[in-house]
Amino acid sequence: TGETAEAQAKTVPSLDNPLGVFNRYAASIRAVVGVPVIVAARIVEPAMAEAALARGDADLIGMTRALIADPDMPNKAAAGEPDEIRLCTGANEGCIGRLFQGLPIRCVQNPLIGHEEELDTLEPAVIRRRVVVVGGGPGGMEAARVAAERGHDVVLFERTSELGGQVRLAAMAPHRAEYGRAISWLARQIGKLGVDIRLGVEATVDGVLAERPDWVIVATGATPRPPTFPANGGARLTTAEAVLERRIGSEVGPGWRCLVIDEDAHMRGPGAAEALAQTGAQVEIISREMTIGLDIDPTLKPALYRRLFEAGVELTPLTGAVAIDGLSVTVEHVYSGKQRAIDADLVVLALGGEARAELYHALRLAAPELQIERVGDCVAPRQLYDAMLEATRAGRRV
Numbered sequence: 301t302g303e304t305a306e307a308q309a310k311t312v313p314s315l316d317n318p319l320g321v322f323n324r325y326a327a328s329i330r331a332v333v334g335v336p337v338i339v340a341a342r343i344v345e346p347a348m349a350e351a352a353l354a355r356g357d358a359d360l361i362g363m364t365r366a367l368i369a370d371p372d373m374p375n376k377a378a379a380g381e382p383d384e385i386r387l388c389t390g391a392n393e394g395c396i397g398r399l400f401q402g403l404p405i406r407c408v409q410n411p412l413i414g415h416e417e418e419l420d421t422l423e424p425a426v427i428r429r430r431v432v433v434v435g436g437g438p439g440g441m442e443a444a445r446v447a448a449e450r451g452h453d454v455v456l457f458e459r460t461s462e463l464g465g466q467v468r469l470a471a472m473a474p475h476r477a478e479y480g481r482a483i484s485w486l487a488r489q490i491g492k493l494g495v496d497i498r499l500g501v502e503a504t505v506d507g508v509l510a511e512r513p514d515w516v517i518v519a520t521g522a523t524p525r526p527p528t529f530p531a532n533g534g535a536r537l538t539t540a541e542a543v544l545e546r547r548i549g550s551e552v553g554p555g556w557r558c559l560v561i562d563e564d565a566h567m568r569g570p571g572a573a574e575a576l577a578q579t580g581a582q583v584e585i586i587s588r589e590m591t592i593g594l595d596i597d598p599t600l601k602p603a604l605y606r607r608l609f610e611a612g613v614e615l616t617p618l619t620g621a622v623a624i625d626g627l628s629v630t631v632e633h634v635y636s637g638k639q640r641a642i643d644a645d646l647v648v649l650a651l652g653g654e655a656r657a658e659l660y661h662a663l664r665l666a667a668p669e670l671q672i673e674r675v676g677d678c679v680a681p682r683q684l685y686d687a688m689l690e691a692t693r694a695g696r697r698v
């Protein structure tokens with residue numbers, strides 16, 4: 301049955317479950333029945349399917365999400381090009397999660413899904429243009445990939461030393477490593493296509509214009525949103541991003557009281573809370589929403605909640621922060637307005653993002669005749685799917 305969140309999560313197991321999670325059940329059934337057995341779920345690549353068949357786990361393999369993420373997977377496997385396959389992350393956000401909510405299926409990392417009529421064909425460029433992409437997150441990489449595949453000459457600036465942007469960060473949360481698959485395929489593709497990737501370069505107006513571009517696509521992402529309430533936490537005030545990147549001091553551990561203030565309602569706050577709980581710290585997460593992680597896909601919540609509760613994390617919905625003063629955080633109940641103080645040794649802000657669009661606006665001012673557009677979080681911070689769709693469209697417009 302798929303009638304409860306718990307059952308839905310088990311029917312279409314997410315990345316919280318091991319790969320090939322149902323194989324052993326299929327094998328035990330196959331041992332006692334005289335009819336062919338099909339196994340599905342968390343078999344994400346052809347080699348895994350072949351291995352399951354070779355072991356005798358099943359007679360046939362069902363691969364649903366794997367084929368949503370990359371409908372060309374069988375052709376690529378047959379052609380002996382496994383690296384070309386865009387592997388499913390198993391995060392369920394774009395496909396099965398939407399289906400369970402009565403929405404059409406999409407794929408967060410493959411923007412063609414659900415937009416086949418618009419995006420299925422990639423027209424070669426009529427005129428080869430010099431394209432500068434600023435930002436090496438998923439949006440920047442997708443725009444660069446599409447433009448390069450169409451024959452344009454593409455240079456991509458990324459200010460950090462690694463590609464991946466917010467997805468790289470998301471994959472650093474506990475149990476989220478597979479989310480990184482959404483960027484590894486893109487990184488491989490832009491490498492193969494000869495995109496000139498310049499890591500560790502902070503793009504400036506002069507730097508971009510020095511490339512003499514015909515077209516600029518800005519995908520500079522977002523920065524953590526600062527608090528809208530008074531916040532004087534000193535060194536004990538940090539961000540969920542810093543926690544996930546392990547930039548907080550290694551001293552955090554048993555005996556520490558950590559408070560995560562979550563106004564993002566997605567994975568960032570709970571991910572930081574889980575990472576802190578793994579150090580042995582005592583963790584509480586508050587949110588003004590009805591539930592913690594309100595916007596997290598329903599198929600992901602049961603496993604996440606189980607881990608948080610098992611780790612002793614206190615989940616406090618309908619509660620927002622109104623002030624941080626030293627080690628004391630004043631919070632209020634959304635409906636009663638009642639205020640109380642929570643003492644914390646570390647306060648972690650997960651307040652969502654703020655568009656990082658300064659370069660885009662500066663370029664528009666400096667070169668009004670130049671074709672400049674922006675995609676992804678630097679338009680407005682949203683989810684991976686939005687960035688990928690905007691980026692693939694931008695790459696097609698060049």
Ligand code: SF4
Nearest residue numbers: 388392394395407408
């Ligand atoms: S949305 Fe996520 S889980 Fe669904 S097919 Fe795409 S990558 Fe896989």
